[in-house]
Amino acid sequence: MVIYTDLVSYRTSRRQWIVRAAHPLLIWKGIAGAQRLPNSQHLVADPGKRAEYLKRMLRILCTEIGPRFACTEACERGAEVVRKEMQLAVPEVRLDTFTITGWELEGKPTLRIGDREVETYVSQYGPGTPANGLRGSVRKNGKQYLIADGSGKAMANIDLGPFGPAVVSSYHAADKLPRFSVGRQDIAALDSAAEKKTPVVAKAIVRPVPNCKTSNVVGTLPGQSADEILYVAHLDTVHGSPGASDNTASMIAMIMLAHGFSGTRPKHTYRWVATAAEEGGSKGARHYAEVRKAEGTLGRVKMCINLDSLTYGPNLQITTTDKGFQTLLVDLHKELKINATPKIIERDDTMDSGPFKEAGARTVHLNSRGYDAKMLPLNHRPDDKAETIDPALIENCYRILMEFTRRLDASA
Ligand SMILES: [Zn+2]
Missing domain, CATH: 3.50.30.30 (Glucose Oxidase; domain 1)
Known part of the structure; x- marks a missing residue:
C-alpha cells in the first residue's frame, strides 16, 4: 500500500497545473511559479558548508536517533528527517510507506x-x-x-x-x-x-512482526523531460548499528546532490529515493519499482545510481557492466584531480539498483575501499558511528557525482 502523506503540496501543484494549462495568459504566472521552486543550494555552496551539513545530519541520524532498523520507530523518525531535508531542496517529496514482515x-x-x-x-x-x-x-x-x-x-x-x-x-x-x-x-x-x-x-x-510499516522517501526535481536520472541510497541500518558508513553518510551525500541541483530545471527529471529495508533484501527499492510499474512510469527511469558505503576509503568501487558509466566515472577522477584510484567491478548491482536494471535502466552501484583496516571492521556493528566518517570522502563523491549527473543529463 502506498500512502501519500504530502497530499497538500500534491493538490496545490495539480491545481496550479490545471490553471496554467487552461489559460495561456497566465503563462507568466507559470514562470513566476517556477521561481518559487525551493532553493537550498546555499546549504552545500562550498566545501565548508558541505562538511558542516554532513556533520549535522550524521549527528541527527546516527547519534541522536541511532540505529534505524526497518519497521522501528527510529527508522520512521529517520525517514521523517530525510523528508524534511528533501522538502528544502525539491518541489515534490513524498513518503512511500509499505508493509513488510519485520x-x-x-x-x-x-x-x-x-x-x-x-x-x-x-x-x-x-x-x-x-x-x-x-x-x-x-x-x-x-x-x-x-x-x-x-x-x-x-x-x-x-x-x-x-x-x-x-x-x-x-x-x-x-x-x-x-x-x-x-x-x-x-x-x-x-x-x-x-x-x-x-x-x-x-x-x-x-x-x-507481521504487517509492520516502513517508508522510502522520494524527492523529485522535475526536468524538461519525464526521462529520469534516479539515485537510490538506503536509509535503514542493520539491527543495533547506527550505520554511519552503511549507509547514512552516503544517503546524506545523495540529499546533498538534491541541494546542489535545487532550484534548477535540468533536461532529465531527477529523483532521489532514500530506500527502506535494504538490509532486509532491498525491499524498499523493490517496492518502489513496483509502485512505478503499477503507475506505468517505471520505463521513464533511464539511469539509476546506487550509493552504498562511500566512506570505507577514497577509492570508489564502480560496480557495473555499463562501459559509458565506467569511463565517465574514471575520467572524472582525473579531470577533477581526485586523489584516489577507482576500481571497476565488472558486474551489475543486484541490490537497490537491481529492480531498475531489470526494467531496462542503465545502472551503477558505488561503494568504496582504502581505509580497510580501520573502517571495514566497523561494518554492521554498533561502532559504525558518526565520528568515524572522513568528510573528505563525501566531498570527493559530491564533486564527482554533481559532475557525473550534469554530464549524463547533457548526454542523453
Ligand atoms: Zn548498505
Whole structure:
C-alpha cells in the first residue's frame, strides 16, 4: 500500500497545473511559479558548508536517533528527517510507506562456550532459538562451524565476521537454523571447544512482526523531460548499528546532490529515493519499482545510481557492466584531480539498483575501499558511528557525482 502523506503540496501543484494549462495568459504566472521552486543550494555552496551539513545530519541520524532498523520507530523518525531535508531542496517529496514482515530481537543474543561468553550477533530476519537457548557442542565441518546436539544433528550455524569482529549479518533465505556470528578473535576458542566437546549454550530470542510499516522517501526535481536520472541510497541500518558508513553518510551525500541541483530545471527529471529495508533484501527499492510499474512510469527511469558505503576509503568501487558509466566515472577522477584510484567491478548491482536494471535502466552501484583496516571492521556493528566518517570522502563523491549527473543529463 502506498500512502501519500504530502497530499497538500500534491493538490496545490495539480491545481496550479490545471490553471496554467487552461489559460495561456497566465503563462507568466507559470514562470513566476517556477521561481518559487525551493532553493537550498546555499546549504552545500562550498566545501565548508558541505562538511558542516554532513556533520549535522550524521549527528541527527546516527547519534541522536541511532540505529534505524526497518519497521522501528527510529527508522520512521529517520525517514521523517530525510523528508524534511528533501522538502528544502525539491518541489515534490513524498513518503512511500509499505508493509513488510519485520523482525524483533529480545535482549541480546548470547553464546557461552564452557564458562566463557563470546561476543555474538544473530542474523537479522532469521530464526532464533527456544527461550532457554540451545545446548550442544561446537562442530567443525571443513571451514564451517556449527552447534550440534548429542547425536551430531546441527542446531545452529556459526559464521566468522567477514572483516574481523562479530557482525549482524543478513539472513540467507535458505536458513532453517539460527545463524550466529562470532569474531575471528574467537577462532581459537571455537577450535578448542570443537576438540574438547566443550558444552555450548546459544540463545537468541526473535519473533517476526507481521504487517509492520516502513517508508522510502522520494524527492523529485522535475526536468524538461519525464526521462529520469534516479539515485537510490538506503536509509535503514542493520539491527543495533547506527550505520554511519552503511549507509547514512552516503544517503546524506545523495540529499546533498538534491541541494546542489535545487532550484534548477535540468533536461532529465531527477529523483532521489532514500530506500527502506535494504538490509532486509532491498525491499524498499523493490517496492518502489513496483509502485512505478503499477503507475506505468517505471520505463521513464533511464539511469539509476546506487550509493552504498562511500566512506570505507577514497577509492570508489564502480560496480557495473555499463562501459559509458565506467569511463565517465574514471575520467572524472582525473579531470577533477581526485586523489584516489577507482576500481571497476565488472558486474551489475543486484541490490537497490537491481529492480531498475531489470526494467531496462542503465545502472551503477558505488561503494568504496582504502581505509580497510580501520573502517571495514566497523561494518554492521554498533561502532559504525558518526565520528568515524572522513568528510573528505563525501566531498570527493559530491564533486564527482554533481559532475557525473550534469554530464549524463547533457548526454542523453
Ligand atoms: Zn548498505
